Amino acid sequence: MWRLFSLAGLLIAVVANAQDVSPEENVVAVIEAEQQPLAKTVLPTCDEPRLLEQVRNFLTEYNKKHPVDSVYAKRQRGLQMKTISVYEEYPVEGFTSKQNRRVADKLLMTKINSGLQDSEIRLCRTKSGNTRFEPVYLMMYATQDGVKVYILNFLENQTEDLMFVLS
Numbered sequence: 001m002w003r004l005f006s007l008a009g010l011l012i013a014v015v016a017n018a019q020d021v022s023p024e025e026n027v028v029a030v031i032e033a034e035q036q037p038l039a040k041t042v043l044p045t046c047d048e049p050r051l052l053e054q055v056r057n058f059l060t061e062y063n064k065k066h067p068v069d070s071v072y073a074k075r076q077r078g079l080q081m082k083t084i085s086v087y088e089e090y091p092v093e094g095f096t097s098k099q100n101r102r103v104a105d106k107l108l109m110t111k112i113n114s115g116l117q118d119s120e121i122r123l124c125r126t127k128s129g130n131t132r133f134e135p136v137y138l139m140m141y142a143t144q145d146g147v148k149v150y151i152l153n154f155l156e157n158q159t160e161d162l163m164f165v166l167s
Helices: 002-019 023-035 049-065 071-085 101-114
Strands: 087-090 121-126 137-143 146-152 162-166
Touching: 049 071, 049 146, 049 162, 101 121, 101 137, 101 146
Parallel strands: none
Antiparallel strands: 087 121, 121 137, 137 146, 146 162
8 A cells, every 4th residue: 555655656756847846736636636536337228229239239240250050059049039129127236146147157257356336237137928048138337448238148058258348
């Protein structure tokens, strides 16, 4: 912690000398900048058309790049693409592995690695009457680059993250 303060002090002194500004004025500017609230990115709702279109486009492109060989797998992907058009918001708070193991694991790792709270993540689940497939989930959270959207449970054996940044 002291190294951080001494490094910050050194940086302020260097900047003050370069700009002919007193270190006290720079310290005030740094403190004021730290107290400025960061602009919060508003997460899209689960039924926002722009989000749904980008999910469809992303998964269509993924299917083109990763074709399957069997007729059964092709038919299954085609049917599953039909189930991804309507989502409902699903509570992040209290989500457990009993509800869905893969989603719970991804939520936990995202919270730990990104330092996020439940309130900073939106989770959407497909609203489909087709019980043949597990629901597909969208997990969204804001980053400096925009809103990251993870598509969870689309593939039976998902070995890579299906993720895009919402534009």
